[in-house]
Ligand SMILES: NC(=O)C1=CN([C@@H]2O[C@H](COP(=O)(O)OP(=O)(O)OC[C@H]3O[C@@H](n4cnc5c(N)ncnc54)[C@H](O)[C@@H]3O)[C@@H](O)[C@H]2O)C=CC1
C-alpha cells in the first residue's frame with residue numbers, strides 16, 4: 012500500500028481539529044518520512060505511523076491546591092503515554108499556563124522518535140499542568156506538586172513510565188514530586204529522573220540537554236569542515252537548557268551574545284563569560300528574577316518584548332519554547348550570516364522557518380536529535396538506579412558525548428541527499444525505524 016500524506020493528515024486533523032501543535036509535529040515527521048515509507052510498504056501496510064500518532068493512553072486529572080492565603084485553586088494535570096514499543100514511557104513534565112493536550116501530544120510524539128535515537132530502551136511520553144510556577148512561593152509549589160503526584164503516582168513506575176523535568180519543572184519540583192510518590196507507594200525507586208544527586212540523581216543530568224546540544228552542533232560543524240571556536244552564537248531562553256548550552260559554548264571557545272525570557276532579550280556584544288553566567292544562574296534559579304536584571308547589572312542592551320533573531324550571528328540555538336522562530340526570523344537570520352541552527356528547545360521553528368532553513372541548505376539540527384542529551388542522561392540515571400550505583404561525572408559526560416556522536420551519525424546515514432545532509436529527515440527516519448520494527452515484532456496491540 013502506498014503512503015498518502017494528504018489523507019493521513021486529513022484523518023489526524025479530523026479526529027482532533029483543535030490540536031494545532033500536534034498536527035504541526037505530525038506533519039513535519041510524516042512529510043519527511045513519506046519517501047521512505049514509499050520504499051518500505053510494510054510499515055504503511057501495518058499502519059505503523061497511524062498507530063504511532065495515536066497515544067496508547069492519555070490521563071487527564073484535577074489538581075486542586077491551596078495557596079498561602081488559604082484560597083483554593085484548581086488546575087488540570089495530564090500524562091500522555093504515547094508509545095511503549097521500545098521501553099517504558101519516558102519524558103518530561105511541563106508546568107506552564109500554555110499547557111494543553113495539543114502541546115503535550117506534540118511533545119510526547121516527538122519524544123518517541125527522540126528516545127529511539129538515543130539508542131537506549133525508552134518509549135515516549137510527556138505530561139504537565141496548566142499551572143504557572145512564576146510568582147509562587149516554595150510552599151505553594153510544593154503543595155501543587157504533591158497534589159499533582161497524588162493522582163499521577165498510580166499511573167507511573169520505574170518499569171512503566173518515568174517522568175522528568177521540562178519547562179517550569181526543575182530539581183525543586185522533581186524533589187517535591189518524588190517525596191510524594193515515595194510516601195504514597197512506600198517505595199524508593201527510580202520513578203523520576205533529574206533527581207537530586209544525594210538521592211539517586213545522575214551527575215551531569217542538569218547540564219546534559221545544554222551540553223548535548225553543543226556536542227551535536229560541534230559534530231555538525233566538524234562534519235562540514237568547520238569549528239565552533241570563535242563563532243558568535245545567539246541563544247534564546249535563560250532556563251536550564253539555555254544556561255548549560257551557554258556554559259558549554261563558552262568552554263568550546265564560542266561567544267554567546269544573547270539570552271532571553273518571555274519579557275525580552277539581553278544583547279551583550281562582549282559575550283557572556285562564566286562569571287556573568289553565574290550571575291544568570293543565581294538570578295534565574297535562586298532569585299527567580301527577570302533577564303532584564305542582567306542588562307541593568309552589566310549595562311548592556313535590553314530588547315524589551317523582542318526575541319534574539321535579528322542580531323548578527325554564525326549560529327542560532329533556540330532554547331526557550333515551541334514556535335519561537337518564524338519564517339521572517341529565519342530569513343533575517345540567514346540574511347545576517349547565520350549558517351547553523353541547533354534546536355535546544357522542542358519544535359522551536361515554525362513550518363515557515365523550517366522551510367527557509369532547508370531551502371537555504373544551512374546546517375539545521377532538529378530538536379529531536381540536538382536536545383536528546385537530556386533524556387539520554389535520564390536513561391543513564393535509570394541505569395545507575397537499577398544497578399544501585401553512581402557513576403562519576405567524567406563517566407556520564409563521556410557516555411553523553413558518545414551518544415550524541417552516535418545520533419549525529421544516524422542522521423548522516425539516513426539524511427544524506429546528494430551533497431546535503433537533511434538532518435531533519437535523517438532524525439525522523441532513524442528514530443522511526445527502531446520503533447516501527449519493534450511494533451511489527453510485537454503485533455497489533
Ligand atoms: N530540561 C530538559 O532536560 C529538556 C528541555 N527541553 C526543551 O528545552 C526548552 C527549554 O526548557 P527548560 O530550559 O528545561 O525550561 P526552563 O523552565 O528551565 O526554561 C524555559 C525558558 O524559556 C523561556 N520561555 C518559556 N516560555 C517562553 C515564551 N513563551 N517566550 C519566550 N520565552 C519563554 C523562559 O523564560 C525560560 O527562560 C523547552 O522547549 C523544553 O521542552 C528539551 C529537552 C530536554
Ligand SMILES: O=C(O)CCC(=O)C(=O)O
Pocket residue numbers: 101102103104122125173174175176177204357382383385386387389
Ligand atoms: O529526561 C527526560 O525524561 C525528559 C526530557 C524531555 O522532556 C525532553 O527530551 O523533551
